[in-house]
Amino acid sequence: MLAEELPAQPGASASEPAQRVGPGAYPRPGLAPVSWREHYYPDVADAEWSDWKWQFRNRITTLAALDRFFPLSAETVTSLGAVLHEFRLGIPPYYLSLIDPHDPHDPLRLQAVPSIEEFLDLNVGHEDPLGEESHSPVPGIVHRYPDRCLLIATNNCALYCRYCTRKRIMEEDVAPAARHAFDGMIDYIARTPQIRDVIISGGDPLTWSTARLVELLDRLDAIPHLEIIRIGTRVPVTLPQRITPELCAALERYSALWINTHFNHPREVTREAAAACAQLQRAGIPMNNQSVLLRGVNDDPVTMRALVHALMRIRVRPYYLYQCDLVRGSDHLRTTVARGLEIIESLRGHTSGLAIPTYVVDAPGGGGKVPLQPQYLADYSQGRATLRNYQGRVFHYDDPGA
Numbered sequence: 001m002l003a004e005e006l007p008a009q010p011g012a013s014a015s016e017p018a019q020r021v022g023p024g025a026y027p028r029p030g031l032a033p034v035s036w037r038e039h040y041y042p043d044v045a046d047a048e049w050s051d052w053k054w055q056f057r058n059r060i061t062t063l064a065a066l067d068r069f070f071p072l073s074a075e076t077v078t079s080l081g082a083v084l085h086e087f088r089l090g091i092p093p094y095y096l097s098l099i100d101p102h103d104p105h106d107p108l109r110l111q112a113v114p115s116i117e118e119f120l121d122l123n124v125g126h127e128d129p130l131g132e133e134s135h136s137p138v139p140g141i142v143h144r145y146p147d148r149c150l151l152i153a154t155n156n157c158a159l160y161c162r163y164c165t166r167k168r169i170m171e172e173d174v175a176p177a178a179r180h181a182f183d184g185m186i187d188y189i190a191r192t193p194q195i196r197d198v199i200i201s202g203g204d205p206l207t208w209s210t211a212r213l214v215e216l217l218d219r220l221d222a223i224p225h226l227e228i229i230r231i232g233t234r235v236p237v238t239l240p241q242r243i244t245p246e247l248c249a250a251l252e253r254y255s256a257l258w259i260n261t262h263f264n265h266p267r268e269v270t271r272e273a274a275a276a277c278a279q280l281q282r283a284g285i286p287m288n289n290q291s292v293l294l295r296g297v298n299d300d301p302v303t304m305r306a307l308v309h310a311l312m313r314i315r316v317r318p319y320y321l322y323q324c325d326l327v328r329g330s331d332h333l334r335t336t337v338a339r340g341l342e343i344i345e346s347l348r349g350h351t352s353g354l355a356i357p358t359y360v361v362d363a364p365g366g367g368g369k370v371p372l373q374p375q376y377l378a379d380y381s382q383g384r385a386t387l388r389n390y391q392g393r394v395f396h397y398d399d400p401g402a
């Protein structure tokens with residue numbers, strides 16, 4: 001039953017999304033992966049370039065190193081010095097080579113290179129925006145939901161994303177969890193039988209050696225009530241060279257292992273990243289993606305559509321799209337909830353349902369993830385649901401007996 005058009009969805013500028021993602025608009029130039037390796041690292045041999053240890057060792061971690069590629073004024077050096085004291089810098093050469101050296105607003109640059117805005121925002125936002133410390137029964141565990149918990153394995157990452165929610169553990173002088181701290185974490189999971197799902201996160205657990213990772217996985221695998229283990233890692237995106245046959249052979253042994261990764265932009269879906277994901281998949285590991293909605297990076301329907309399509313092509317399922325948390329130093333990268341809803345609305349019905357992530361706001365203060373959807377249920381009363389479809393057309397569904 002088709003009725004009148006409904007008024008526009010609050011927040012979503014209803015007429016726009018359809019136009020902005022029309023067939024002519026996609027693909028658009030500039031979204032396909034490009035590498036500026038020749039510009040940044042003309043003399044590095046392939047053997048070194050494809051070695052993750054070389055990539056890791058040669059990360060940009062200081063302002064002096066950054067200045068070689070992106071000249072910094074004396075004033076900027078002072079401000080960014082304060083930023084790095086609060087939150088480290090780390091950019092592998094591989095990821096740097098994906099950044100357009102001539103575009104100060106390059107979406108990959110915005111994620112990786114600290115800016116003066118980050119300094120200006122340092123006192124905006126929170127140290128622990130999700131109240132994780134208050135849901136931490138033992139150091140290193142965040143147990144917020146009944147049947148699953150987070151295990152914070154490390155405070156090292158290949159690349160430090162400028163908007164990271166867990167900056168608090170990555171201040172200059174915070175040491176990584178000592179080996180004995182893992183006894184407490186594993187003991188907590190072992191004596192909490194309702195936990196059937198553990199997420200090994202950080203930081204990035206794939207910055208560990210394979211031997212160290214296997215040691216933790218074996219200890220978790222031995223807990224009888226644990227049904228699944230997830231690894232949260234951005235390494236397939238920021239350091240895909242780390243996904244080696246040796247690592248995959250080790251991970252293949254765990255039957256209930258899942259990997260959640262974190263692509264934010266279609267240009268991150270390079271040949272190297274695709275190969276890394278394919279190797280993990282061949283080891284039997286299903287892969288999902290969690291993106292963060294970031295201003296100037298991916299907060300428009302065209303870019304997001306290109307991203308989810310690129311992910312589908314490499315068999316990585318878009319799982320969550322996160323509203324950016326209120327973490328200090330990130331205000332300039334946040335966008336509105338209306339923008340997030342508009343993007344979801346531009347996808348739903350217009351492309352494969354499999355490609356559409358669940359849009360969530362992690363409730364500030366520790367409420368957990370709250371899913372948000374554009375409003376498709378226009379009215380529901382007296383056993384009759386009034387539904388709006390993706391084209392804005394209206395239908396009715398009557399409950400039994402109504």
Ligand SMILES: *Cc1c(COP(=O)(O)O)cnc(C)c1O
Nearest residue numbers: 142143144145148149150199369
């Ligand atoms: C996100 C998160 C999880 C996992 O949530 P899912 O919806 O199951 O993916 C678990 N614990 C914490 C603390 C989280 O933030």
Ligand code: SF4
Nearest residue numbers: 157160161164203234
């Ligand atoms: S990889 Fe994850 S934990 Fe590490 S800095 Fe980025 S968002 Fe934070």
